[in-house]
Each structure stands twice: as structure tokens, then as C-alpha cells.
Amino acid sequence: MEITGATRLVGVFGWPVSHTLSPKMHNAAFAALGLDWAYLPLPVPPERVGDAVRGLPALGFAGANVTVPHKQAVLPFMDELTPDARAIAAVNTIVVRGDGSLLGHSTDGGGFLADLARLLPPPRSDGTLRPQPWRSGETLHALVLGAGGAARAIAYALVRSGAAVLVLNRTLARAQELCRGLAEALPDAQRGALEPGGWERIPHAAGWADLIVNCTSLGLHEGDAMPWDPAAPLLSGQIVYDTIYNRPTELLAYARACGATAVAGLGMLVQQGALAFEMWTGLPAPVDVMAAALRT
Numbered sequence: 150m151e152i153t154g155a156t157r158l159v160g161v162f163g164w165p166v167s168h169t170l171s172p173k174m175h176n177a178a179f180a181a182l183g184l185d186w187a188y189l190p191l192p193v194p195p196e197r198v199g200d201a202v203r204g205l206p207a208l209g210f211a212g213a214n215v216t217v218p219h220k221q222a223v224l225p226f227m228d229e230l231t232p233d234a235r236a237i238a239a240v241n242t243i244v245v246r247g248d249g250s251l252l253g254h255s256t257d258g259g260g261f262l263a264d265l266a267r268l269l270p271p272p273r274s275d276g277t278l279r280p281q282p283w284r285s286g287e288t289l290h291a292l293v294l295g296a297g298g299a300a301r302a303i304a305y306a307l308v309r310s311g312a313a314v315l316v317l318n319r320t321l322a323r324a325q326e327l328c329r330g331l332a333e334a335l336p337d338a339q340r341g342a343l344e345p346g347g348w349e350r351i352p353h354a355a356g357w358a359d360l361i362v363n364c365t366s367l368g369l370h371e372g373d374a375m376p377w378d379p380a381a382p383l384l385s386g387q388i389v390y391d392t393i394y395n396r397p398t399e400l401l402a403y404a405r406a407c408g409a410t411a412v413a414g415l416g417m418l419v420q421q422g423a424l425a426f427e428m429w430t431g432l433p434a435p436v437d438v439m440a441a442a443l444r445t
């Protein structure tokens with residue numbers, strides 16, 4: 150890749166950012182489409198986030214991704230937020246518009262839904278999700294484990310798509326706060342569509358769920374406990390989606406052993422990246438190229 154004065158730049162703000170897979174994925178996409186664009190890892194310490202974000206237009210960047218720990222910290226520096234970013238109070242994608250103003254969006258929920266789509270029947274004409282045919286009833290029941298940033302984005306995307314969502318977290322107060330915040334952002338959601346609970350409810354909720362999504366950080370490291378109570382068997386046909394993508398997790402091994410459909414978070418990573426790519430370039434993202442780049 151040759152970088153010249155004409156190369157359009159994007160990148161990812163994080164701290165640390167050395168582990169990020171996004172440059173590989175986006176640079177492969179730019180190369181595949183013959184675009185003179187480059188995607189850079191941008192290590193930004195927490196106390197310099199404002200300077201970094203405000204510098205994007207001056208440096209001629211087309212935009213940026215934002216990762217841990219900056220997704221909330223960049224909010225005050227945005228000129229406008231999309232409804233998704235406002236609802237979950239987090240930004241993972243910044244677009245520098247023609248007039249130099251900054252639009253903040255989150256593609257995490259949309260990326261999750263895009264990947265989930267391959268596992269579910271086609272949605273209804275109003276976009277609401279359907280449960281799998283083996284389940285009776287009209288509503289998809291989803292169990293979200295965790296109440297951090299990923300859980301917030303995914304719970305929001307699911308409730309907005311008509312699912313009933315139970316958010317279980319080790320710290321109950323955080324699950325309650327998440328549900329309160331999302332209920333305010335989604336005043337038209339069905340009553341009872343979103344409920345918080347503590348970790349101890351896992352065995353009772355296990356059979357209720359069509360879809361179980363691990364949004365905790367348990368599983369990131371070898372030797373981590375499983376974010377599940379092994380006394381609660383998973384059902385054949387249930388979808389167990391682990392947002393963790395850096396290693397095969399114990400949760401997914403357990404899900405497979407129970408006959409459930411086990412899905413790792415790499416597809417979400419690709420799809421959230423594809424949505425950001427499309428916002429910056431205005432072109433359809435080469436999703437297969439992006440996924441293949443992560444496998445090499």
C-alpha cells in the first residue's frame with residue numbers, strides 16, 4: 150500500500166490499540182475495491198481524547214472508529230449523534246462530514262443484528278425478528294448476559310427489533326440501570342420487553358430463551374469461568390452467541406456439547422466494521438474480503 154498526500158485516512162482510537170484487528174480488515178477492503186484509503190491504529194491516551202477527536206477534520210480524516218475505553222468519552226465532542234448512538238450513549242464510528250462537523254454513530258448493535266440474520270428466519274416486513282420455527286409463539290426471547298457497553302448496544306438492537314430481552318448481570322444494579330436507560334430511549338417498546346435480573350436467575354431463564362448472548366468479558370482469557378451456570382443445560386436449537394472473538398470459549402464448547410447452535414463474535418466484528426466502511430465511503434462493503442482478512 151502506497152500512502153500519498155491524496156490517500157483518504159481513517160483509523161481507530163483506543164488505549165491500548167495494538168491488539169486491534171480493524172486495520173487488517175479495513176485495509177483489505179480498501180485494497181479489494183481499489184480505493185486509495187488507509188486505516189491506521191491510533192493509540193490515544195484517555196486525557197487526550199478531546200484533542201484527538203477535534204483534530205480529525207484538520208488532519209483530513211474521513212472518520213474514525215472508537216474502541217475501549219473511549220466509546221463514551223467521545224460523546225461530548227460530537228456535533229450530532231444518530232438515534233442509535235444517543236440511545237446507548239456510546240459512539241464507535243465517527244464520520245467527518247463535508248463541512249468538518251462530526252457525526253457519532255454506533256454500529257455495534259447493527260453489526261450484531263446483521264450477523265444474527267443468518268441464523269434466524271427472515272424478519273417480518275416491519276423488520277421485527279421471528280423466533281426459529283421449533284419455538285411456539287411470535288416473539289424472539291433473548292437472554293443478554295452482562296450489562297456493559299456491548300450488552301447495551303445488543304439489548305437496544307434486539308428490543309428495537311421486537312424481541313423480549315432479559316438482561317442478567319453479576320451486578321444487578323448495572324442491569325437495572327441499563328434497562329431503565331433503554332426503556333427511556335425506546336418508549337414505544339412493548340411492555341415487559343426488557344427486564345433486568347441478577348446472575349442467579351440463569352437456571353430459571355435458560356429454557357425461556359431462544360437466543361443467549363454473552364456480552365460479559367468472561368472468556369476473553371484462558372481459565373476464565375464460564376458465564377453460565379453449568380447446572381442449567383442449554384437446549385438443542387437454542388442459539389448461543391458469544392461476542393468474544395479472540396479465542397474459542399468454554400461457553401461455546403458447552404453449547405455445542407448440549408446440541409445448541411454455537412456462534413463466535415467474529416461475524417459481529419466484521420459486520421460492525423462493514424457498516425462503518427459504508428458510512429465513510431458510501432460504497433457497499435466487501436464483507437467476504439473483510440472476514441477473510443481476519444482469518445489470515
Ligand SMILES: NC(=O)c1ccc[n+]([C@@H]2O[C@H](COP(=O)([O-])OP(=O)(O)OC[C@H]3O[C@@H](n4cnc5c(N)ncnc54)[C@H](OP(=O)(O)O)[C@@H]3O)[C@@H](O)[C@H]2O)c1
Pocket residue numbers: 217257294295296297298299300318319320323364365366367369392393394414415417418419421
Ligand atoms: N464481537 C464484537 O464485535 C464485539 C464488540 C464489542 C464488544 N465485544 C465483546 O464484548 C465483551 C464485553 O465488552 P464491553 O465493552 O461491554 O465490556 P464492559 O463494559 O467492561 O462490561 C463487562 C461486563 O462483563 C461482566 N463481567 C466481568 N467480569 C465478570 C465476572 N468475573 N463474572 C461475571 N461477569 C463479569 C461485567 O459485570 P459487572 O457489571 O458485574 O462488572 C459487565 O457486565 C468483551 O468481551 C468484548 O470482546 C465484542
